[in-house]
Amino acid sequence: MPRDLLTSQRPAGDGSAPPRREERLVVHLSDLQLGAPGTDALGSLELLVEDLSREDGPGRRADAVIITGDLVHQGTAESYPMLAAALRCVETRLAAPVLCALGDHDDAIAAKAIPSLRAGSWTVHRLGPLRLVLLDSSSGRLGEAQLRWMRRRLATDAPWGSVVCLHHPPVATSLASPPPYPFPRNGAADALRAVVADASAFTEALEGTDTRVVLAGHGRHALMGEVAGAGLLAAPSWARQRQYVVVSMSSGCWSATVRTVGADRTIEPQV
Template sequence: MTALRILHLSDTHLMGSETLHSGAVDTVAAYTFILEAFENAGPLDVVVVSGDASDDGSPASYGTLRSLTGDFAARHGAVAIYAMGNHDERAGFREVLGNGHPGGVSASPSGYPGMDAPVVGVSEVAGYRILTLDSSVPGRTHGFLDAAQLDWLRSVLAKDSPRGTVLVIHHPPVPPLTALHQGIELINAPALAQALEGTDVLAILSGHYHHHLMDMFNTDSGVIPVVVTDGVVNTNDVLAPPGHERALAGSGGTLVTLTSVPATEHGTGGRTLLRSVPIHRALPPAITPAVVFDLGPDAVAGISATIAATDAELLAGGPVSQKTASPTRKD
């Protein structure tokens, strides 16, 4: 059997200055704390940061991310791979992290001219393909994959990898659970499902929701496990009162292991097993207050009116002119 061991992290929301996230959380200290919690994770193959790595999109924040993640990955024999989230900025991301893959250059694949194009990439680790997509929409909070990116995805997946593919995308292609995330999910998940039909994608790793979630993504050819990991900067409380959005002093990540079981002469095996181990830690008071924020229904409604995908965006299936869209503030 051949295994791939992944530490899946997301939503570090690092700053290029000493500004506190939500006016309350020291993001560098939170990230350092959770990396220390994973020191006994043993040998790893990959450390994945699945988006919202930065909160302000500054090169300085990505430099901090690369330093902390790279040092941790090196100590555990792993490579570090990064994906874009809605808070990330493509220019700053490319300047420091390239395309988010080891040795990746800042240039985009054919069909993506310019530095503002989606940041995508592919790596092969232990016979498995790790593929990152860019579901961010500049200036907006919801996720979307344009036709060019989906065509690129199909072209990459047209040839199977030796042991299968792990897809990393910040916005999960499964419905959200908490109030404020309604309307800022991946708004064209069915288009992604079509692109993944009949491919060798074994699992999808996502962030964005700031809490652990294991779900299944349906395609016409089968279901794909989706592993949503906890936020590093805080944890969204899925048991908050109806209509509330509450973030608590939690941090975490997920240990994901894919194990390829070869077929035997009796016809058994020939499949890949997935094990997902969520790890959660309470952040100490020196890093964050116990309750980062607790928004009531009126506050949630007001923010949602600003950040949620507009009717025009939903009808168009993607970005529209800012003349018809809501103001472009992020959460």
């Protein structure tokens, strides 16, 4: 069963209704890869919270954190409970839900230890007027059943439209961030070609819906493009590059900023 999270309805300190907000902020990262050699996924989450909580950071206004797959490196059952505990701490400190999709390094059964995946790996959530749909491409494809489910969830429009999230990009995309690469250059080129296997069926299912942005990962670099008339943003590898994307959504436009510790870069607003 999908879960609906009405995270925008946070009561004010005096018990009165919260003020009307004209935007929703989604923090997007990917490829956490807990247990990957030479990385510290749990320690890096502390860096994420610290960066978001800076005086000029977006964390105090973030409505959700989305991780688009490769949550762990080997997909072992022991990894997910440790990650779940760390993600609960992130939720508490940011006062925002952490929502996860699955990637090719993940195990769908073991990943049920993650709170947002307990009801299944295809989930839908509401951030006030904005709808989030998270998919499972852990096998490298989405499959007919999941695409039918997605189409049903997108059959009616949300007030501010929808954001669809999956691990594998549905189209080959251009590099939004230049070298140096943290691995051989041909590895980055291969990543650009690594799209979800049933990309054409996904694009067809997306046509005519209210989807405004598709969030993905897998390519390990900040990538941008377009699919079915919606913007496509692929987050860099958080495990290797300590970069994430802040997506600002309003009723009329969206914009995205790629943030690194101590630096950021803005992608122009899109209507």
